[in-house]
Amino acid sequence: MDILSSENNFTYIDENGKKFSCDILCDLETKDKNYLIYTDNKKCKDGSKKVYASSYIKEDSKKILSNIETDEEWDMIEAILSYLTKEN
Numbered sequence: 001m002d003i004l005s006s007e008n009n010f011t012y013i014d015e016n017g018k019k020f021s022c023d024i025l026c027d028l029e030t031k032d033k034n035y036l037i038y039t040d041n042k043k044c045k046d047g048s049k050k051v052y053a054s055s056y057i058k059e060d061s062k063k064i065l066s067n068i069e070t071d072e073e074w075d076m077i078e079a080i081l082s083y084l085t086k087e088n
Contacts (some may be wrong), residue, residue: 053077
């Protein structure tokens with residue numbers, strides 16, 4: 001899964017070559033891994049925006065997305081989302 005990004009949004013290209021426009025909510029680089037929290041601006045049944053999170057590696061000018069693998073990573077992502085929603 002590749003993404004082509006500008007500063008605040010990117011085009012997500014899935015394994016079938018289908019493109020999706022997404023907005024970046026948070027791009028977090030740690031010493032061990034990089035994470036991206038983003039939305040495609042679609043709405044949930046309750047009216048809130050759908051939010052996604054992935055880890056990624058940089059490859060040239062692209063970021064290659066992959067699944068978040070551990071409970072500890074999910075705990076960190078949830079803490080970041082909680083902080084972001086308190087700020088807004």
